[in-house]
Amino acid sequence: MKTKMDFPNINKRKPEGLKENGKPFRVLIVDDSMFVTKQIGQILTSEGFDVAGTASNGEAGLEKYKELYPKVDLVTMDITMPVMDGVTSLEKIMEFDKNANIIMISALGKQDLVKKSLLLGAKNYIVKPLDRKKVLERVMMTLK
Amino acid sequence: MRVEYINPFVEAAFNILTEVLKTEVKRGELYLKSSSMPVLGVTAIVGLAGDVEGRVLFDMAETTALTVASAMNGEKIEKNDELCKATITELANMITAQAVTKLHEIGFQFDLTPPAIFTGKNMEITDVAIEALIVPIETTFGKIEINVAIREKK
Amino acid sequence: MSSVDNELENTIQEQEQQEQQKARIDFKMVTFSLANRDYGIDIMKVKEISKARNFTIVPNTPPYVEGVHNLRGEIISIINLRKMFHLTFNEKLKEEDVDILILRLEDNIIGMIVDSVDNVVGIDSSTIQPRHPLFADINMKYINGVVEVNKKLYVILDVERVFGMEEESLEDEVIAPKTAPPAAAIKKKQAISGAELEFDFIKETLSTFKQFHISDLNRDWAYARLQEWRKIRKTQNKGVQLENIEDADDFLEEFYSTYCNMLWGDDYKKHVDGLLKDSGKSALNIWSPNCGKGYDAYSIACILRLKFPKQRIKVWASDQELLNISAAPNLLLPLQRVPKYFIEAKFVQETEAGYQFVKSIKDIILFEYHDILHSTPLPELDIILARDVLSFYSQALQEKLLDQFKEKIADKGILIIGTHERIKKSGFTELKSGNIIAYRNEKD
Numbered sequence: 154m155k156t157k158m159d160f161p162n163i164n165k166r167k168p169e170g171l172k173e174n175g176k177p178f179r180v181l182i183v184d185d186s187m188f189v190t191k192q193i194g195q196i197l198t199s200e201g202f203d204v205a206g207t208a209s210n211g212e213a214g215l216e217k218y219k220e221l222y223p224k225v226d227l228v229t230m231d232i233t234m235p236v237m238d239g240v241t242s243l244e245k246i247m248e249f250d251k252n253a254n255i256i257m258i259s260a261l262g263k264q265d266l267v268k269k270s271l272l273l274g275a276k277n278y279i280v281k282p283l284d285r286k287k288v289l290e291r292v293m294m295t296l297k
Numbered sequence: 298m299r300v301e302y303i304n305p306f307v308e309a310a311f312n313i314l315t316e317v318l319k320t321e322v323k324r325g326e327l328y329l330k331s332s333s334m335p336v337l338g339v340t341a342i343v344g345l346a347g348d349v350e351g352r353v354l355f356d357m358a359e360t361t362a363l364t365v366a367s368a369m370n371g372e373k374i375e376k377n378d379e380l381c382k383a384t385i386t387e388l389a390n391m392i393t394a395q396a397v398t399k400l401h402e403i404g405f406q407f408d409l410t411p412p413a414i415f416t417g418k419n420m421e422i423t424d425v426a427i428e429a430l431i432v433p434i435e436t437t438f439g440k441i442e443i444n445v446a447i448r449e450k451k
Numbered sequence: 452m453s454s455v456d457n458e459l460e461n462t463i464q465e466q467e468q469q470e471q472q473k474a475r476i477d478f479k480m481v482t483f484s485l486a487n488r489d490y491g492i493d494i495m496k497v498k499e500i501s502k503a504r505n506f507t508i509v510p511n512t513p514p515y516v517e518g519v520h521n522l523r524g525e526i527i528s529i530i531n532l533r534k535m536f537h538l539t540f541n542e543k544l545k546e547e548d549v550d551i552l553i554l555r556l557e558d559n560i561i562g563m564i565v566d567s568v569d570n571v572v573g574i575d576s577s578t579i580q581p582r583h584p585l586f587a588d589i590n591m592k593y594i595n596g597v598v599e600v601n602k603k604l605y606v607i608l609d610v611e612r613v614f615g616m617e618e619e620s621l622e623d624e625v626i627a628p629k630t631a632p633p634a635a636a637i638k639k640k641q642a643i644s645g646a647e648l649e650f651d652f653i654k655e656t657l658s659t660f661k662q663f664h665i666s667d668l669n670r671d672w673a674y675a676r677l678q679e680w681r682k683i684r685k686t687q688n689k690g691v692q693l694e695n696i697e698d699a700d701d702f703l704e705e706f707y708s709t710y711c712n713m714l715w716g717d718d719y720k721k722h723v724d725g726l727l728k729d730s731g732k733s734a735l736n737i738w739s740p741n742c743g744k745g746y747d748a749y750s751i752a753c754i755l756r757l758k759f760p761k762q763r764i765k766v767w768a769s770d771q772e773l774l775n776i777s778a779a780p781n782l783l784l785p786l787q788r789v790p791k792y793f794i795e796a797k798f799v800q801e802t803e804a805g806y807q808f809v810k811s812i813k814d815i816i817l818f819e820y821h822d823i824l825h826s827t828p829l830p831e832l833d834i835i836l837a838r839d840v841l842s843f844y845s846q847a848l849q850e851k852l853l854d855q856f857k858e859k860i861a862d863k864g865i866l867i868i869g870t871h872e873r874i875k876k877s878g879f880t881e882l883k884s885g886n887i888i889a890y891r892n893e894k895d
Binding site: 331 | 779817
């Protein structure tokens, strides 16, 4: 009689993008650059996150957030965008949902705008250029 | 161009390109240019405002742009499509932003305006009465010329 | 001017009588070596000598075009002479600096890679022998002739032919008869006096080696210096002519202004003070083009601050040498190089590495990396400091720059130039104050 071999699970690490219940965290990416959107999307998707939506300016971002609510766990928000910039969008989303998890993405570090965002309720910020390690670190910091 | 403005741009270009392209990056000798400049094929422009007025151009051949975009996206990009343009624009933005951050740290208030990208053959950029600093950068993907023109506001 | 000429002429004639050789130098060439052979090129055709590497390749050009080179903003073609003459060539061009002769041909500027640049040799053009079949391995039409100097044989290259600037004629393919004369241009020189020729050669060598151009601005000094130089060289048993860059440096040593590359001493300050009159303006604007490390700019800023404590002072200082101008905003000085008035007025402070200017002085000056041949937007200026600046531009550019200066200075504003420079243009009144060379602008 052949017994089914029980191989131990060597890779014990669970993808970061999954919640305790096994369902993925849902993320909204707000950025006017197709490249950055793709980059963040790829990093998060590879770690099990679900990119629930994208928007290319602050106003579309606000609309999308309201649409996805309450099934949205995290927002990545670019600071410089046309129509409505990231800081204004952040402000309006925080008005709508005071528990929103918003991470600012900026090419300008230590700038007044980043500081202002944090004061307005942004949970964290990431300075470009983005890499996998940086992004995942900050995202996990925010979600815990 | 004011002496203090030079290093932030040179360093930002070197740092970002090295980090993002993950390849050897070498800086050529800086020089000044005044006349209209023939463009290599793909040029991204970021505007500067604040204490000064001016702009930064990132100029490269189309083949270089494709190779750079491929490296940044982790996949082969064969046409100068929307993704390629967005990638090069983002590169220009990151370099200018880091330079602006460094300038901020030494007391100069600069702002960026949203970038634009131009492609074409035999283009020329003409500035009226503004001198430009040229920072030639050699990478294994090709040459990238950074062209900075800044004027003090009176 | 002609009496100076006569004097020179007499001196030269005297010397010639004393010398055993009767040869006269009426042709100067820059010599170089290529594949173990020595060549010479008419110095009038040589713009400058340079070293460079890593030329930018240009596709679809002949194989001997090594590429292009950026010479201070101008893109010039670089020709590999070895390749052009079908000799073996060095593959390692990318890794080492090579010697280049920058040539001025018609309207073109071309760089030519040679094995090594030697020195400037003066000859009597009548000693040039016509082309010899011995040199048949190089295309005969490129050779003007050959000449022997100090047991060395030089092939005189017709660079215009080499780079295709002249029309080719079938006759040139044939070996010329022995009586063929060298280029007609050389003959013309024999009609000019010996003194003028000698001076002309010094002029050419200074411009080639040091980019120093003799004109109305500095001719008086140059003539006087030549007299002095002749005496010095005689005692050293050397010829008058400038053979290399060291000679050119020595000749020019006496040109540079008082307190060149230094902060101005108390004596100079006193004279500058004497020049400055309170114009009643609330702000003073000063320009210091090609300021180097900024010594003149710092000096004028401090002197003005002392004399006019309440006025707003702004100094624009620029240079096109990146290393120099980059050092200017944070210029460090050893204690012994700082004249007393700076220290007494507390314009400098002591730091670990030496003395530095205090913020209130640094804030007065805006240092820029800038080429003054490009347009310089500035408000109306009260003072322009251009000591030893104009002399390092060609005569045409000197005039253009002087016009620019005149336009930019306010009426009755001051232009300060080098100790050995003089302006002979109308619209400027000479001002006398000690050893300062200054002119007041008179706008009509």
